[in-house]
Amino acid sequence: MSLQLGDIAPDFTAESTLGTIRFHEYLGTSWGVLFSHPADFTPVCTTELGRTAGLQEEFEKRNVKVLALSVDPLDKHFEWIKDINETQHVTVGFPILANPDKSIANAYGMIHPNASETFTVRSLFIIGPDKKIKLTITYPASTGRNFVEVLRVIDSLQLTANFSVATPANWVNGEDVIVVPAVKTEDALIKFPKGLKIVKPYLRYTPQPND
Numbered sequence: 410m411s412l413q414l415g416d417i418a419p420d421f422t423a424e425s426t427l428g429t430i431r432f433h434e435y436l437g438t439s440w441g442v443l444f445s446h447p448a449d450f451t452p453v454c455t456t457e458l459g460r461t462a463g464l465q466e467e468f469e470k471r472n473v474k475v476l477a478l479s480v481d482p483l484d485k486h487f488e489w490i491k492d493i494n495e496t497q498h499v500t501v502g503f504p505i506l507a508n509p510d511k512s513i514a515n516a517y518g519m520i521h522p523n524a525s526e527t528f529t530v531r532s533l534f535i536i537g538p539d540k541k542i543k544l545t546i547t548y549p550a551s552t553g554r555n556f557v558e559v560l561r562v563i564d565s566l567q568l569t570a571n572f573s574v575a576t577p578a579n580w581v582n583g584e585d586v587i588v589v590p591a592v593k594t595e596d597a598l599i600k601f602p603k604g605l606k607i608v609k610p611y612l613r614y615t616p617q618p619n620d
């Protein structure tokens with residue numbers, strides 16, 4: 410059965426472009442983004458890793474450690490990083506995990522045999538400081554992911570983790586959030602001193618509590 414939200418992200422030890430990584434130990438108290446790409450020296454992957462490197466500061470601001478993975482070996486990763494840095498005008502500062510025996514790819518269900526018997530698809534896992542899986546997304550090889558959306562989801566997940574709020578459709582950081590149904594309105598009035606906008610008893614907005 411595939412990994413599901415709330416499951417503990419499988420721990421592993423792997424070689425990476427930044428040395429040996431013991432996953433849970435490496436994450437420490439940070440959030441994590443673990444994402445797979447089909448292969449090194451492919452065009453869409455090159456842009457994805459470049460975009461992620463360009464957003465490194467944004468990930469750091471949110472206390473998130475990013476790790477990429479493909480089933481290619483380490484020597485190939487090192488060669489490819491030179492191309493990514495050159496063509497995407499970045500410096501890749503996050504680790505790319507080598508997984509030639511596919512052990513991590515299999516543990517995380519990153520190989521979808523009906524898409525490819527051998528390569529990982531574009532799987533992405535967001536992992537909380539409790540090492541539990543908070544979000545999974547799966548894209549086909551031909552579609553590059555939107556890493557600004559990944560940051561947006563992290564903002565939402567971190568708000569939910571720290572306050573009793575959820576985020577509405579298309580929400581972006583700074584906009585009003587939704588009070589979760591478990592909080593009674595009389596309690597919400599105290600908990601959210603910036604005020605409530607009650608549209609329906611079950612649809613209550615409040616300004617972002619951490620702004």
Ligand code: BEZ
Pocket residue numbers: 447448451452453454455550551
């Ligand atoms: C790419 O990363 O460019 C790619 C990989 C596999 C299939 C199609 C595109």
